[in-house]
Amino acid sequence: MAHHVTLSFQPGPAGVKGTWAAAAVADRKFRGFVGRYASQEGDVCIELLEETASGKLIVVKRWTKDRGVETRPRP
Incomplete structure (x- = not known):
């Protein structure tokens, strides 16, 4: 199963995308993006x-x- 992390500056498509096989790695990347871009000007969606x-x-x-x-429950 692949896990993806996207970073978008709204409105617009994802500006940064990454794909990892391991859920733990993708989760660390997600948290890293939040830490890095939370103070960014404008609307950011991760x-x-x-x-x-x-x-x-x-x-x-x-x-x-x-x-x-x-957080949404996994199916």
Whole structure:
């Protein structure tokens, strides 16, 4: 299973994308992006996604300035 982290400056598509096989590594990258970009001007959205066996991407965590980290239960 692949794990993806995206960083987007809104509005717009993801500016930075990364993919890791290990969930723990992707989670560390997610937290690192939050630490690095939380004080950035403008609207920033950071997401941690899991890719299902069928290729569907599911948002596991999302961070925005307005809402902080939102965690969604894994299916």
